[in-house]
Amino acid sequence: DAGVIQSPRHEVTEMGQEVTLRCKPISGHNSLFWYRQTMMRGLELLIYFNNNVPIDDSGMPEDRFSAKMPNASFSTLKIQPSEPRDSAVYFCASSLDRRGAGPGELFFGEGSRLTVL
């Protein structure tokens, strides 16, 4: 079975441009997470979805960031306009969470490395 698939793996863009990161979770998983990893701040939870519904977006840095999950097999994280301080590795992860069984294991993609010049 394929794991979590993220694209692009690397993105270099100029300040002010729109960036869209994509994620395909593992088939059958019902929760999806977007994390950002930087040296300074470590691994930050940006937003997570359960059954395609955003549950907690309190980690989204500001209005320039938005995330969608139009169906169970696809999610996007968009930054518009991008700024140099958005440079980071963005990870998508998915899990199968069963009611009453506690949180499921997170399976991570390989990440999208974003550089904003």
Add this chain to the structure above:
Amino acid sequence: AQSVTQLGSHVSVSEGALVLLRCNYSSSVPPYLFWYVQYPNQGLQLLLKYTTGATLVKGINGFEAEFKKSETSFHLTKPSAHMSDAAEYFCAVSGAVNDMRFGAGTRLTVKP
């Protein structure tokens, strides 16, 4: 809200020596605790997890961790380090709803 604190951003051990990576948690509800490992240019992989029941949890690659409620700790250990253990290790905590929060990470170096 839950959070974890990992003590020591870098740990260096000799091959064959004991590995001890420290993690303390804060949670207002019974916590679910995890250790993940990250190799260079890769995503995180689950090492082990504590949900309920036995407080000593065994994971992959010879690692184990013990949940100590009185100390709010979940330290990761391995009796004998191997060169292949060199990586970054993350402790994480979640409530019943999967809103997993990670610690800052500890980079483990293994010297020959």
